[in-house]
Amino acid sequence: MHEKTFIPFHVPSIGEEEIREVEATLRSGWLTTGPRTAQFEKDFAAYAGAPYAVAVNSATAGLHLALAALGVSEGDEVVTTPLTFCSTVTTILHVGARPVLADIDEDGNIDPREIEKAITRKTRAIVPVHLAGLPCDMRAIWELARRHGLFVIEDAAHAAGARYEGRMIGNASEGAPASDAVVFSFYATKNMTTGEGGMITTPHESLASRMRMLSLHGMSRDAWNRYTERGSWYYEVIAQGFKYNLTDIQSALGIHQLRKLESFIEKRARYAAMYNELFDGLEQLELPPESPRSRHAWHLYVPRLNLETLDIDRQQFIEELRLRGIGTSVHFIPIPLHPFFARMSLDAQSCRRALALFERIVSLPLYPAMSEEQVRFVASNVREILETAQAPVHAMLTEAGSRS
Numbered sequence: 001m002h003e004k005t006f007i008p009f010h011v012p013s014i015g016e017e018e019i020r021e022v023e024a025t026l027r028s029g030w031l032t033t034g035p036r037t038a039q040f041e042k043d044f045a046a047y048a049g050a051p052y053a054v055a056v057n058s059a060t061a062g063l064h065l066a067l068a069a070l071g072v073s074e075g076d077e078v079v080t081t082p083l084t085f086c087s088t089v090t091t092i093l094h095v096g097a098r099p100v101l102a103d104i105d106e107d108g109n110i111d112p113r114e115i116e117k118a119i120t121r122k123t124r125a126i127v128p129v130h131l132a133g134l135p136c137d138m139r140a141i142w143e144l145a146r147r148h149g150l151f152v153i154e155d156a157a158h159a160a161g162a163r164y165e166g167r168m169i170g171n172a173s174e175g176a177p178a179s180d181a182v183v184f185s186f187y188a189t190k191n192m193t194t195g196e197g198g199m200i201t202t203p204h205e206s207l208a209s210r211m212r213m214l215s216l217h218g219m220s221r222d223a224w225n226r227y228t229e230r231g232s233w234y235y236e237v238i239a240q241g242f243k244y245n246l247t248d249i250q251s252a253l254g255i256h257q258l259r260k261l262e263s264f265i266e267k268r269a270r271y272a273a274m275y276n277e278l279f280d281g282l283e284q285l286e287l288p289p290e291s292p293r294s295r296h297a298w299h300l301y302v303p304r305l306n307l308e309t310l311d312i313d314r315q316q317f318i319e320e321l322r323l324r325g326i327g328t329s330v331h332f333i334p335i336p337l338h339p340f341f342a343r344m345s346l347d348a349q350s351c352r353r354a355l356a357l358f359e360r361i362v363s364l365p366l367y368p369a370m371s372e373e374q375v376r377f378v379a380s381n382v383r384e385i386l387e388t389a390q391a392p393v394h395a396m397l398t399e400a401g402s403r404s
């Protein structure tokens, strides 16, 4: 029905440069991890200002790899947020550790005060998530980690190109505080994509080489660098590894996506500002949180419905947008609401703010392949739906308010 006008929740931006590089890779005869992955790692490290970068085949793999390489394991606890994608939590389970959820702050990110309450003698690591591309309060998190001797692994799946206090997420310049590992996602819907893929940055040389080794079966040498006295056939398995390496076909995409990332983010920020302006004065909607300390990567534009002013709920709002040809999503269904995590007695009581916010959030289309006209179309439909859906009691109150 809406074939012509439907605005999907996401459309990736793949250009001729990416297509030519993938073709060149296919013609080169080297398909798996090789020279293009080495270049992608080097370029990404330079972009983020990180001493080391290890390419992996997903952020999920990256989170698992970082936890495993740091030695987090059975008997350990890892504190993370309830408002995240499932794999932030499942990767903690993959290493045999226990995930502990600490509730969110007003901005939707994990609240450092809640982290502090969740820390026990078993806590080994904190995994903060920069929700929607808005950096967490890292200063407070690093301070907690320092005081309690904990690792910090940032889930930066939304935050490629975000900045915190002037430094890129992933930056680890000499002397400045930094996390042990920062994990980025290049999944198809993220700010830059390799179809599937991820990157881990770290300030530690030994951790980088351990993650690299574990990412390829725990082998002492990878295929590209394999050369020993016995020839290129020889390798040794020195640890229980994984199959988490990124292929050169994917890195061919990543090299060019990375070059475009700044312009992608500029466009995302411009569209987010347009939305903010077009929603100005609409009391049924609370605009997405921002922080003067940070550059938002604007991976997602997530306004919050002021439900008490409305006679529809979030589901009806989403359905109404769909009927008008607009795709949306919700980021995220809080972890304790999934049957699998609920069964593990992941304490929903400690996630009250996440559960309350969940009812109000909707992710609107926001990506560089959108046109300004489409942004305006989405905004005017949101406005129209919400203005018509004003709760009767609230309508009376606002009318009375404007008369007095």
Ligand SMILES: *Cc1c(COP(=O)(O)O)cnc(C)c1O
Binding pocket: 057, 058, 059, 060, 061, 084, 085, 087, 088, 129, 155, 157, 158, 184, 185, 186, 187, 197, 198
């Ligand atoms: C997308 C996402 C992941 C997983 O990324 P993959 O590359 O698909 O494995 C992890 N955490 C968050 C917050 C995400 O949005």
